[in-house]
Amino acid sequence: MTLPTQLTPEEARRRRKRSVAIALVLAALVLIFYVLTIAKLGPQVLNRPL
Template sequence: MNGKHIVHEHGIGDDVVDGVKLTPEERRRQRGRNIAIGVVLGALFVLFYVLTIARLGANVFSRPF
């Protein structure tokens, strides 16, 4: 099992994923991936927001009511 220990009880704050206790290196890598995913999602949000505003341009103020 790649040197990992099977854990059957899950406690709050345990480093357990799908019954496998993660090593500190695996936790560090997982955190790095989570941060990278968050940054990419944030960048996509900003990109879509900027593109939307750019497409609307000055037309957003000249709409008929």
Template structure:
């Protein structure tokens, strides 16, 4: 016999207004864009520091 798990009653929690949801989405997109820019920047800086000959190595 499997025991059933009783879930506690759900609470609504924090309900955002439409304006707050839009601001949160805009902030998340801005954070993602900055993070993506930093990843690309670190990649480019790494390639520049290694020099152009790193691509001319024998495989």
């Protein structure tokens, strides 16, 4: 088992920015799929009885 290496502050900052960018892209894809699904099903899908 290898010991974890300590990241420099610059590497940690870059990793954090990359993680935030990946999270934003993933959230955008989820939102696009949600909007496209609602558009494909039509607006009446929201007016169904529960």
